[in-house]
Amino acid sequence: xxxxxxxxxxxxxxxxxxxxxxxxxxxxxxxxxxxxxxxxxxxxxxxxxxxxxxxxxxxxxxxxxxxxxxxxxxxxxxxxxxxxxxxxxxxxxxxxxxxxxxxxxxxxxxxxxxxxxxxxxxxxxxxxxxxxxxxxxxxxxxxxxxxxxxxxxxxxxxxxxxxxxxxxxxxxxxxxxxxxxxxxxxxxxxxxxxxxxxxxxxxxxxxxxxxxxxxxxxxxxxxxxxxxxxxxxxxxxxxxxxxxxxxxxxxxxxxxxxxxxxxxxxxxxxxxxxxxxxxxxxxxxxxxxxxxxxxxxxxxxxxxxxxxxxxxxxxxxxxxxxxxxxxxxxxxxxxxxxxxxxx
Amino acid sequence: xxxxxxxxxxxxxxxxxxxxxxxxxxxxxxxxxxxxxxxxxxxxxxxxxxxxxxxxxxxxxxxxxxxxxxxxxxxxxxxxxxxxxxxxxxxxxxxxxxxxxxxxxxxxxxxxxxxxxxxxxxxxxxxxxxxxxxxxxxxxxxxxxxxxxxxxxxxxxxxxxxxxxxxxxxxxxxxxxxxxxxxxxxxxxxxxxxxxxxxxxxxxxxxxxxxxxxxxxxxxxxxxxxxxxxxxxxxxxxxxxxxxxxxxxxxxxxxxxxxxxxxxxxxxxxxxxxxxxxxxxxxxxxxxxxxxxxxxxxxxxxxxxxxxxxxxxxxxxxxxxxxxxx
Amino acid sequence: xxxxxxxxxxxxxxxxxxxxxxxxxxxxxxxxxxxxxxxxxxxxxxxxxxxxxxxxxxxxxxxxxxxxxxxxxxxxxxxxxxxxxxxxxxxxxxxxxxxxxxxxxxxxxxxxxxxxxxxxxxxxxxxxxxxxxxxxxxxxxxxxxxxxxxxxxxxxxxxxxxxxxxxxxxxxxxxxxxxxxxxxxxxxxxxxxxxxxxxxxxxxxxxxxxxxxxxxxxxxxxxxxxxxxxxxxxxxxxxxxxxxxxxxxxxxxxxxxxxxxxxxxxxxxxxxxxxxxxxxxxxxxxxxxxxxxxxxxxxxxxxxxxxxxxxxxxxxxxxxxxxxx
Numbered sequence: 001x002x003x004x005x006x007x008x009x010x011x012x013x014x015x016x017x018x019x020x021x022x023x024x025x026x027x028x029x030x031x032x033x034x035x036x037x038x039x040x041x042x043x044x045x046x047x048x049x050x051x052x053x054x055x056x057x058x059x060x061x062x063x064x065x066x067x068x069x070x071x072x073x074x075x076x077x078x079x080x081x082x083x084x085x086x087x088x089x090x091x092x093x094x095x096x097x098x099x100x101x102x103x104x105x106x107x108x109x110x111x112x113x114x115x116x117x118x119x120x121x122x123x124x125x126x127x128x129x130x131x132x133x134x135x136x137x138x139x140x141x142x143x144x145x146x147x148x149x150x151x152x153x154x155x156x157x158x159x160x161x162x163x164x165x166x167x168x169x170x171x172x173x174x175x176x177x178x179x180x181x182x183x184x185x186x187x188x189x190x191x192x193x194x195x196x197x198x199x200x201x202x203x204x205x206x207x208x209x210x211x212x213x214x215x216x217x218x219x220x221x222x223x224x225x226x227x228x229x230x231x232x233x234x235x236x237x238x239x240x241x242x243x244x245x246x247x248x249x250x251x252x253x254x255x256x257x258x259x260x261x262x263x264x265x266x267x268x269x270x271x272x273x274x275x276x277x278x279x280x281x282x283x284x285x286x287x288x289x290x291x292x293x294x295x296x297x298x299x300x301x302x303x304x305x306x307x308x309x310x311x312x313x314x315x316x317x318x319x320x321x322x323x324x325x326x327x328x329x330x331x332x333x334x335x336x337x338x339x340x341x342x343x
Numbered sequence: 344x345x346x347x348x349x350x351x352x353x354x355x356x357x358x359x360x361x362x363x364x365x366x367x368x369x370x371x372x373x374x375x376x377x378x379x380x381x382x383x384x385x386x387x388x389x390x391x392x393x394x395x396x397x398x399x400x401x402x403x404x405x406x407x408x409x410x411x412x413x414x415x416x417x418x419x420x421x422x423x424x425x426x427x428x429x430x431x432x433x434x435x436x437x438x439x440x441x442x443x444x445x446x447x448x449x450x451x452x453x454x455x456x457x458x459x460x461x462x463x464x465x466x467x468x469x470x471x472x473x474x475x476x477x478x479x480x481x482x483x484x485x486x487x488x489x490x491x492x493x494x495x496x497x498x499x500x501x502x503x504x505x506x507x508x509x510x511x512x513x514x515x516x517x518x519x520x521x522x523x524x525x526x527x528x529x530x531x532x533x534x535x536x537x538x539x540x541x542x543x544x545x546x547x548x549x550x551x552x553x554x555x556x557x558x559x560x561x562x563x564x565x566x567x568x569x570x571x572x573x574x575x576x577x578x579x580x581x582x583x584x585x586x587x588x589x590x591x592x593x594x595x596x597x598x599x600x601x602x603x604x605x606x607x608x609x610x611x612x613x614x615x616x617x618x619x620x621x622x623x624x625x626x627x628x629x630x631x632x633x634x635x636x637x638x639x640x641x642x643x644x645x646x647x648x649x650x651x652x653x654x655x656x657x658x659x660x661x662x663x664x665x666x667x668x669x
Numbered sequence: 670x671x672x673x674x675x676x677x678x679x680x681x682x683x684x685x686x687x688x689x690x691x692x693x694x695x696x697x698x699x700x701x702x703x704x705x706x707x708x709x710x711x712x713x714x715x716x717x718x719x720x721x722x723x724x725x726x727x728x729x730x731x732x733x734x735x736x737x738x739x740x741x742x743x744x745x746x747x748x749x750x751x752x753x754x755x756x757x758x759x760x761x762x763x764x765x766x767x768x769x770x771x772x773x774x775x776x777x778x779x780x781x782x783x784x785x786x787x788x789x790x791x792x793x794x795x796x797x798x799x800x801x802x803x804x805x806x807x808x809x810x811x812x813x814x815x816x817x818x819x820x821x822x823x824x825x826x827x828x829x830x831x832x833x834x835x836x837x838x839x840x841x842x843x844x845x846x847x848x849x850x851x852x853x854x855x856x857x858x859x860x861x862x863x864x865x866x867x868x869x870x871x872x873x874x875x876x877x878x879x880x881x882x883x884x885x886x887x888x889x890x891x892x893x894x895x896x897x898x899x900x901x902x903x904x905x906x907x908x909x910x911x912x913x914x915x916x917x918x919x920x921x922x923x924x925x926x927x928x929x930x931x932x933x934x935x936x937x938x939x940x941x942x943x944x945x946x947x948x949x950x951x952x953x954x955x956x957x958x959x960x961x962x963x964x965x966x967x968x969x970x971x972x973x974x975x976x977x978x979x980x981x982x983x984x985x986x987x988x989x990x991x992x993x994x
Contacts (some may be wrong), residue, residue: 064648092900105891120899475686482932483966491697616820623815644888
């Protein structure tokens with residue numbers, strides 16, 4: 001398990017949405033980050049900042065109005081945006097799987113849960129029916145669901161159980177990369193903790209790379225190794241969890257961290273960020289955060305900030321030692337000093 | 344008072360605006376309008392009466408004369424001009440359709456509003472009744488109703504009987520539609536407010552419910568009218584219309600019974616049916632039903648749009664392997 | 670609600686509907702002026718007053734209409750005694766049974782064809798929205814809906830007989846009447862072509878539209894995205910997840926349609942002189958043969974009520990969400 005080569009490399013990904021009347025919303029612009037095996041990357045930001053769109057784009061599951069207009073998605077060296085749909089299907093679920101937000105309908109209500117999990121296994125020709133059934137039981141057990149529930153229907157599961165079932169289903173083909181879209185948002189705190197614990201265990205046993213979309217900074221702090229902070233469809237800041245949380249460079253990240261209540265400092269007033277996120281079909285010419293930024297300067301409204309490398313001077317790229325975290329740190333702000341990120 | 348007028352005006356304005364934008368609605372209006380004009384202007388468009396016999400140069404009645412022999416639509420088995428019958432028949436068909444449809448709409452709306460607004464046993468009664476009549480096959484029921492009512496010798500013309508039977512049996516769908524609309528209106532803010540200040544039921548119904556339900560009523564009326572016209576044509580075809588006031592359906596009854604088909608007199612059995620299709624299409628288009636189907640609000644489903652997903656400058660649209668394959 | 674409650678409600682509805690039908694059927698024909706004795710002995714038979722009175726007593730016609738005569742008649746109906754036809758001078762029940770088979774043949778054939786074609790077309794139209802097939806299918810359905818059934822029959826009859834040499838009416842050629850069914854099967858088949866075609870065209874559009882909107886709705890559900898994310902091709906998604914769910918409304922529609930099917934049957938059989946229940950109804954109407962009308966209406970209504978009930982039963986078995994007690 002080498003930690004020096006990213007499993008997934010996203011470079012300059014841009015996605016547009018074209019509405020019925022022709023207006024274009026630039027949902028993603030120039031998004032870049034890496035995901036490493038055995039590590040968890042958090043994608044955070046406000047609603048509508050592009051976190052889910054990023055994930056959907058990576059698996060090429062955009063709705064009809066979506067267009068990927070530029071960029072590369074290198075999975076194990078292969079650019080997923082240049083292969084055919086038929087080839088892409090071989091990657092789906094087998095190499096990269098997704099746990100959707102626990103919408104009631106993410107599972108087919110008229111088929112049993114066990115059936116739907118087995119379907120994923122059989123689809124990719126991994127084993128025969130009998131063996132698949134066994135594996136289903138094993139997977140359910142892994143996520144803490146009783147064997148007797150295998151032949152029940154989704155509506156017979158509780159919300160937390162459904163979420164765990166979806167995790168089991170996502171792991172059915174032993175993918176190398178797992179996307180998790182707000183896996184704990186709709187659940188209460190106790191279940192939340194269970195699920196996060198589960199994900200962490202699975203990652204350790206399977207060497208899974210996880211990309212976790214959430215708006216909850218606490219969750220990120222708990223299980224992520226690196227984090228991408230997104231705002232208005234762009235990457236505001238990206239780096240390993242230590243450096244970003246300890247010395248956030250982007251004003252937005254700073255405010256986010258301030259806004260997040262810390263149980264150790266209960267007397268503080270809850271800070272919030274005034275204003276609203278930008279409308280993606282009517283973007284301002286300069287930095288997208290500028291209207292709400294507490295540290296803006298003149299140039300911010302005029303020019304879009306480039307991604308600056310603000311890696312601490314003693315940082316080294318990760319080595320072959322397993323578990324070594326990446327110490328990269330970049331931010332897109334005019335106030336940052338450092339070399340521009342090129343590749 | 345002025346508040347109601349403003350609300351009404353606003354609803355009408357919205358209606359007009361949607362109407363103007365909707366191309367199919369305009370086409371429907373054109374279709375209906377032409378028929379209306381033609382039927383009203385019948386005396387101007389034909390020198391004959393529907394009962395006149397057309398005679399040839401020797402004074403003999405021209406039976407089943409083709410359009411080339413006597414334009415524009417030839418004659419029937421008794422030598423009467425088909426074009427004339429078509430024009431005057433329009434009046435009958437349209438009248439029956441409009442009156443019956445209107446009747447069904449009024450009864451249905453009234454019952455729907457009452458059931459939706461008051462709820463309780465009135466609502467249950469209405470719903471059960473419509474449930475029952477939904478199951479009973481409508482044509483046989485209408486046929487036996489007409490057959491038995493005509494025996495009563497009440498002195499009403501067959502036309503009136505038709506109107507009454509259609510009107511009385513068609514209210515069910517309107518009632519259900521209006522009822523569910525009223526149910527959703529009832530829950531809205533302004534109704535609760537009105538009740539809080541002590542407004543009486545009839546006041547609320549008149550001033551709040553009815554203006555909101557009006558657009559739906561209007562749209563629904565058009566559709567009911569088209570169904571009424573279709574039904575009337577069927578009943579008349581089966582011989583239940585008034586032979587002295589032939590509608591298009593009655594014309595087709597004559598055509599069929601008097602061997603127009605075996606005589607190849609297409610000018611007799613084709614036009615009345617086409618006319619019915621014309622009018623019905625007009626009503627359906629005008630009724631705005633198809634808007635949802637042809638220009639749906641539904642943006643897309645999950646199996647659409649894959650060809651265009653990757654739109655990088657260098658990539659061609661994906662064609663390979665989208666639908667089939669493993 | 671659970672299955673048991675659902676079924677109970679449906680059964681109750683069926684019983685109430687049946688009661689309404691029976692009541693209507695009885696009282697409507699009693700409303701007529703004229704002597705009910707005529708219903709028993711026919712119109713043009715002359716009998717003396719004494720015989721009339723005796724008959725009246727014998728048939729209980731001197732008793733009050735409701736409840737005595739009503740329940741007596743209903744009792745008879747339940748036993749299959751539907752009176753004597755005025756025009757055909759035979760028991761109504763026997764006449765109905767004789768014609769039933771022909772109508773069932775036509776209806777089954779026509780419905781199966783319209784369901785199969787309609788569902789297939791609707792599936793394609795919804796899957797490939799805005800394609801030529803979709804637009805064509807929608808236009809076709811629109812025009813089919815606006816076309817009177819009987820007129821469509823007339824057109825097809827005229828065209829089919831003139832250009833394709835198809836028969837102009839009846840079930841078999843006159844020379845083949847009375848022969849065993851299997852022997853004249855090819856002849857029957859030829860005679861069935863046009864009526865079945867008319868039938869199919871009339872109902873095809875409706876099934877197409879329902880299937881189309883059903884598929885559209887299903888394909889917008891989240892679990893379809895999940896299926897796609899698993900790596901399934903379109904066809905696999907359709908087959909494994911979409912089809913079964915999309916077809917549930919079809920079952921309900923078939924039931925709802927039964928009432929309209931009866932209307933269509935009356936028109937089509939009339940136009941094609943097809944010797945079934947529909948044509949019988951029209952003839953009875955024409956000849957003002959009230960016992961026959963009364964009996965035919967009862968049979969048709971009961972058939973539709975029963976079929977609706979069966980469809981409801983079937984639906985509860987198909988949808989597991991309703992299944993849970």
